[in-house]
Every structure is written in structure tokens, then in C-alpha cells.
Amino acid sequence: MALAQSGNMSLPQSVTAGSAFSIPTTGSGDGVLYIVGPGQALRRDVHVGQAAAFPAGVLYNAGHYLAILTVGTSTDTGEFDVTPTALPEALGFLAKPSRLPVGLHNGISGAVYVFDAYRNLITTPMPVSFELSNSSATAQARTVTTRNGLAWAEMDSATKEGAAKFVARVAGVSSTRVIDEVPGDPCGIKISAQPDGGKLQVETAPVRDCGGNSIPDGTIVTFTETFNDTQSTVDVPLKQGVARVDMPAYKGAKISVALGVVAGNEIRWEGGR
Amino acid sequence: MIGRLIAMACALTIPVAGLVAQQTPSIRVEPAQLQGSRPVEKQTETAVIRDYLQSWKSLETALDQNQAALLDSNFVGTARDKLANTIEEQANLGIHTHYRDRAHDLQIVFYSPEGLSIQLIDTVEYEEQVLDRDKVLATKTVRKRYLAVLTPSEVRWRVRIFQAEAE
Numbered sequence: 001m002a003l004a005q006s007g008n009m010s011l012p013q014s015v016t017a018g019s020a021f022s023i024p025t026t027g028s029g030d031g032v033l034y035i036v037g038p039g040q041a042l043r044r045d046v047h048v049g050q051a052a053a054f055p056a057g058v059l060y061n062a063g064h065y066l067a068i069l070t071v072g073t074s075t076d077t078g079e080f081d082v083t084p085t086a087l088p089e090a091l092g093f094l095a096k097p098s099r100l101p102v103g104l105h106n107g108i109s110g111a112v113y114v115f116d117a118y119r120n121l122i123t124t125p126m127p128v129s130f131e132l133s134n135s136s137a138t139a140q141a142r143t144v145t146t147r148n149g150l151a152w153a154e155m156d157s158a159t160k161e162g163a164a165k166f167v168a169r170v171a172g173v174s175s176t177r178v179i180d181e182v183p184g185d186p187c188g189i190k191i192s193a194q195p196d197g198g199k200l201q202v203e204t205a206p207v208r209d210c211g212g213n214s215i216p217d218g219t220i221v222t223f224t225e226t227f228n229d230t231q232s233t234v235d236v237p238l239k240q241g242v243a244r245v246d247m248p249a250y251k252g253a254k255i256s257v258a259l260g261v262v263a264g265n266e267i268r269w270e271g272g273r
Numbered sequence: 274m275i276g277r278l279i280a281m282a283c284a285l286t287i288p289v290a291g292l293v294a295q296q297t298p299s300i301r302v303e304p305a306q307l308q309g310s311r312p313v314e315k316q317t318e319t320a321v322i323r324d325y326l327q328s329w330k331s332l333e334t335a336l337d338q339n340q341a342a343l344l345d346s347n348f349v350g351t352a353r354d355k356l357a358n359t360i361e362e363q364a365n366l367g368i369h370t371h372y373r374d375r376a377h378d379l380q381i382v383f384y385s386p387e388g389l390s391i392q393l394i395d396t397v398e399y400e401e402q403v404l405d406r407d408k409v410l411a412t413k414t415v416r417k418r419y420l421a422v423l424t425p426s427e428v429r430w431r432v433r434i435f436q437a438e439a440e
Contacts (some may be wrong), residue, residue: 014439034410036370036403038332038435039355041362061355064437066401068411077411081439096387106310109386113422113434119351121420121436147308148382148392148420149434154310 008048009033009069011078017085017118018060022051023067031071039063039082062120084120091115093168093175101184102161102211106154108132108179112168113150121149129169134181136160146170157181159211183213189221189264191257195271200249204257204264206241214241219259227253296375300326303380311386321391321423322379324430328421329397332356333372339364349426352435368410371402375414391430395419 010024023033027048035042035054039061046052048071059065062084069076092113100107110130114122128151133139137158144151157179158164164179187210193200202223207215221243223234227250236243247255249269257264302322305313313321328347335343341357348356363369376398383392397419402412422434 034366034368034403036363036368036401038336038359038372038437041359041366041368041370043366043368061359062436064415064417066403066411066413066415068403070410075411077413079413079415081437083439094385094387094389096389106386109310111309111383111385111387111390113390115351119355121422121434123420123438148394150383150392150422152309152383152385154386 008071008076009067009078011067011080014081014083015059017062017082017116017120018057019085020054020056021059022053024051025049025069027071029071031069034068034070035059035065036068037061037063037065037082039065060118060120062118084122084124085116085118086122086124087116088114088122088126088170088173089117090119091168091170091173091175093177095166095177095179097179098177099180099182100157102157102181102209102213103159103184104157107157108155108164108166109152110155110166110168110177111150111152112146112170112175114146114170122146123149126170130155131167131169132158132164132179133167134158134160134162134164136162137164161211161213183215184209184211186215186259186262189257189259189262191223191255191264191267193255193267193269195249196246198249199246200255200269201244202247202255202257202267203244204238204242207238207243207259208241215259217241222258223247224256224258225250225253226256296373298326298329298374299376301376301378303378305381305384307384308382309384309386311384311388313381313384313391317384317391318381321381321393321430325379325393325395325421325423325432326377327429328432328435329372329374329377333374335360336363336370336372339369346429347431348433348435349424349431350433352421352432356435368403368405371404372399373402374399388425390422390424390433392420392422395421 008027015021025048031048033044033046067078095110130142130153132155142153166177190205193202219238220235253269256266331347341360378396381393398416403410417437423430424433
């Protein structure tokens with residue numbers, strides 16, 4: 001450990017967080033040594049001429065510190081740094097969003113801050129591996145080297161729905177976030193109609209997104225019937241991927257369907273009643 | 274290096290309880306050099322720098338008066354916990370510390386794509402004065418490079434990570 005003379009003290013240029021160190025002093029008499037910075041404040045009674053010993057685990061917050069040795073009316077002041085340990089112990093993993101549609105390019109992002117055992121940000125560059133895996137899709141992986149203690153990555157959402165695990169890993173320390181990948185907009189929506197007495201049974205084909213994922217039950221499908229300049233609309237939730245509705249069977253009526261911004265086919269009923 | 278000198282007078286005159294009149298530090302803001310994919314809008318940059326500089330005022334008052342509660346509006350998480358711990362240690366030792374920031378040279382280096390965190394580097398010059406009750410033990414002018422990570426809260430950006438780097 002390199003020491004720098006500061007009056008009656010020999011200070012280290014830097015100390016690794018949580019490690020034992022000592023500050024040799026010269027002279028004689030009893031004094032008080034203060035170590036003060038925004039991260040910690042310590043005080044030791046010292047016999048000047050001997051080294052002030054600081055056991056492991058005493059000074060552990062990374063940052064800049066003043067060392068002040070007072071002996072009677074005289075004061076010596078010096079400064080030194082406490083650096084983070086090199087061993088990651090915890091990750092701050094910010095991932096967004098927690099839920100998104102399938103098939104989105106760079107739709108998922110994660111930023112990782114790497115900390116040591118004392119919650120100091122480790123600023124030495126180190127590789128972080130990001131992995132996004134979904135049981136029904138090929139895992140995506142990236143390795144990014146930290147800069148200023150952080151690494152970030154963007155990932156595509158899978159083409160198949162399901163819960164995906166987004167894992168960040170550094171030197172054996174990992175953190176996981178679960179991302180819910182849900183079906184996207186329907187790729188198309190198609191209806192057919194069957195007469196049933198004086199009514200028409202109108203029904204969609206199973207509604208899926210472009211990756212073949214079923215649109216969730218409860219999603220509202222809107223049926224619209226236009227006849228003689230009057231229009232009636234019915235909202236129906238999907239049940240088991242299909243929406244059904246009974247509508248009046250007017251000869252010449254037009255029936256159309258839509259789900260969100262996606263419009264389906266149109267039927268013109270010529271059967272009449 | 275093309276720097277922009279930004280007058281932050283309005284940000285620096287925000288009143289802090291118990292804060293005595295102080296000289297306004299000089300502020301220099303370097304153009305952002307982002308490693309993220311998301312650009313920082315001017316409005317966001319102004320807000321982040323305003324809140325970060327305000328956090329220094331909060332830190333200075335809290336460590337001078339040994340009142341951790343004064344940190345609450347500007348610090349959160351690890352940064353808040355560590356500073357509050359220092360305040361407790363100072364109070365136990367019967368000392369307090371008077372910090373005064375004189376100059377900041379700031380640069381935003383990361384804005385996360387989802388907008389949940391922003392990182393800046395501040396080469397700051399400040400005066401640190403350690404007092405045992407009213408007796409000045411030492412005064413030192415320090416110039417250090419600080420890394421700060423801020424996260425958004427309801428009404429402001431708060432400092433979550435605050436750490437000086439070794440030379």
C-alpha cells in the first residue's frame with residue numbers, strides 16, 4: 001500500500017472498502033484521529049508515534065475522506081480514497097416493461113448497476129450477461145461490459161406468448177425479472193353467418209395474432225349491422241378465442257366486425273326473412 | 274471540449290430550511306455523451322441538473338446540522354441510507370461537517386431506455402470543514418469526480434447513487 005506523508009501521518013492513497021488498514025504516525029503524545037467524508041465518520045484515540053489500526057469492515061463506504069490528526073493544539077490534515085471491492089455482490093436491475101406484445105424489436109430494456117458487498121458501485125469495467133428466455137422461443141443473449149458501473153441491453157420480445165425470464169448475471173451474481181409476453185394485435189378477423197329462425201348467428205373464426213397466438217379471452221370484438229341507413233352495434237368478448245352474436249336477419253343488411261383498429265370482412269345477408 | 278455555461282440561478286435559489294445565504298457555485302454542463310439509446314430532452318436535462326444541484330444543498334445542510342430528515346426530498350435508497358448513517362456517526366462523535374460546493378462540471382452519461390434512471394458525472398470542487406461542535410478541526414478544498422444516479426419520483430429526480438471516484 002503506497003503511503004503519502006501528511007504532517008505526522010502517513011496516509012494510504014486509497015483503501016479497498018472493508019479492508020483492514022493502518023495510518024502510521026510520528027511524534028509523541030496522545031491525539032485523536034478523525035476520518036470524515038460524506039460516506040462515513042470515524043474517530044480513534046491514538047498514541048502518536050504508533051500506527052492507528054483500522055480492522056476489516058470498519059471503513060467500507062467508497063468515496064473521498066479527510067484524515068485529521070489532532071494532538072494538543074496542532075492539527076495535521078490529509079486525504080485519501082476508499083475504493084469499491086472488485087467482487088460483485090448485488091445487482092440493481094431495472095427492466096421494463098413488465099408486460100408487452102410479442103414480436104416487438106428492442107421492446108424490452110434492462111439496465112444493471114453492479115454493487116459490492118457494501119453497496120458501493122463497482123466502476124471497474126466487467127462483463128454483464130443478459131439473457132431473455134421464454135419456454136416456447138429461442139433464448140436471446142448479450143454480453144455487455146459495464147461503464148461507470150452500469151451496463152444495459154435491449155431485447156426483442158419473442159414471437160410466442162408466455163412468461164419470459166430476463167436474467168442479468170455478473171461473476172456468479174444474478175438477478176431475474178419476469179416479463180409477460182402477450183399476443184399482439186390480431187393478424188386478421190373473419191366472420192361467418194348462419195340463419196337461425198328470424199336471426200343470424202354471426203361468429204368469428206378463432207382470432208389470432210400474426211405469430212399464431214390466440215388473442216386473450218375477454219378482448220372485445222365489435223359487430224356492426226347496417227340496414228336501411230340505420231346502424232346497430234354489439235360488443236362481445238372473446239370466449240375460447242371466438243366471439244358469437246345473434247343479429248336480426250334483414251335482407252340486404254351488411255354485417256361487419258372489428259377488434260381494436262383491425263377491421264375484418266363484411267357480410268351482406270341476402271337470405272331475408 | 275465545448276462546454277456550455279448555464280445560469281442555474283433559479284435552481285440554486287430554491288430555499289432550504291435552515292440554509293444560510295451562500296455563494297452560488299459555478300456550473301458548467303458538458304454536452305451529454307450517452308451510452309444509452311434514449312436521447313435526453315432539454316427539459317429533462319434541465320430538471321435533472323436542477324434537482325442534482327439541489328441535492329448538494331440538501332446534503333450540505335443535513336451534514337452541517339446532523340439532521341438526516343433534510344435528505345429526504347433529494348436522496349433515496351442507497352445514497353440516502355449512507356448519508357443518513359454518516360449523520361448518525363457524526364452526531365455520536367459530536368462533530369459536524371460544513372460542505373460548500375464551489376464548482377460543478379457536469380455531464381449526463383446515461384439515460385436508460387425506459388426512463389427509470391439517469392447517470393451523470395460531476396467533477397466538483399468543494400470546501401469541506403470538519404467541526405467539533407464549534408471548533409474547526411480542519412478545512413480542505415477538494416476536487417473530485419462524483420458519479421450520481423438519479424431516479425424519478427413524484428415531483429423530482431432524486432439521487433439514488435452518490436459516490437466519489439478514486440483518482
